Amino acid sequence: MSAPYTIVGTPFSTFTRAISLGMKHKGLPYNQISTPPLTSIAFDYHPFGFLPTLVIHEIDGKRVDLKLRESHAILRYIDRVAPEPKLEIKSGEGGALVEEKMWEFVSLVAFFGFPIVEGGVVKPRVKALDEGKLSDTQVRAQIQEGVAKLSEFLALMASLMAPEGFAFGEKLTWADFFLYPLLSDLSMVPEWKEIVPARIYSWFDRMAEVEAVKATAAGTLSVGARP
Ligand SMILES: N[C@@H](CCC(=O)N[C@@H](CS)C(=O)NCC(=O)O)C(=O)O
Known part of the structure; x- marks a missing residue:
């Protein structure tokens, strides 16, 4: 079965690795399209050709192939669908x-x-x-x-x-x-x-x-x- 998510970005990209680290740690399976930034593939997924983009293939059982760009938005999504193990702290x-x-x-x-x-x-x-x-x-x-x-x-x-x-x-x-x-x-x-x-x-x-x-x-x- 193919993974529910695809990360678009070469593992060489530090922002891409930050997201991969979070997904691995939380056990979210993904495929990876390994492209450098500013390639035609990168532009297919991100309006400025930057890395990473997270493609969410399904929502509520429906195929959507939604492109989620910008690492901060992506990590908020990851935290929402996989709250544990937490990657945040509490005050104190x-x-x-x-x-x-x-x-x-x-x-x-x-x-x-x-x-x-x-x-x-x-x-x-x-x-x-x-x-x-x-x-x-x-x-x-x-x-x-x-x-x-x-x-x-x-x-x-x-x-x-x-x-x-x-x-x-x-x-x-x-x-x-x-x-x-x-x-x-x-x-x-x-x-x-x-x-x-x-x-x-x-x-x-x-x-x-x-x-x-x-x-x-x-x-x-x-x-x-x-x-
Ligand atoms: N605002 C973006 C920044 C990501 C970013 O800078 N990614 C680098 C790769 S690690 C990139 O795509 N750089 C392209 C460039 O500087 O031309 C995010 O938070 O996802």
Whole structure:
């Protein structure tokens, strides 16, 4: 039987992986159409050719093949159809006085972390590595500003985390699933060993044990893949 959902997006895409992590963790079966962004396939599903889109094949037993775009809308749908295991916290859990701090974390990662980590450091590093034209010194000069911003971003995220465990302590949340794909990519470049705060390392090690993390590694930069 074919799966009730299709995720449109290459596993290489960090937003796509955040959604795949949530669906795996909640046991929602899906097929995946592995396309990079801005291809004609991506435009068939998303008005701006971005990733991911979730296709919901059936609602109330009726075939609808509904396209749901934008990761925030998709995760709200996932939480509604599969409330357990929860990927949210309650006020007071994980060091957060109000539960919305978890959504603050997600938003900071999605809107600020994504360009800082990927655009500022990972993409130029991987490009230089693949092309083999620039020396390490030249690449470092090129990404100097990006690395400074990255360092600030990581310090900020570490300061928003509970002192140990996942981002908000013992419970996994969407905050972990949004940050992990970015830092999994970052772990492949030299800056990972140079500027990452200790709290982020301990968090990363904890995340590496999560089944959904293992199940979504194929096709990502962390296993040497390219889009
Ligand atoms: N607002 C979108 C952003 C998703 C996003 O930026 N996806 C990246 C791939 S990880 C993308 O499609 N980028 C295309 C581009 O930057 O041209 C969402 O939340 O789903």
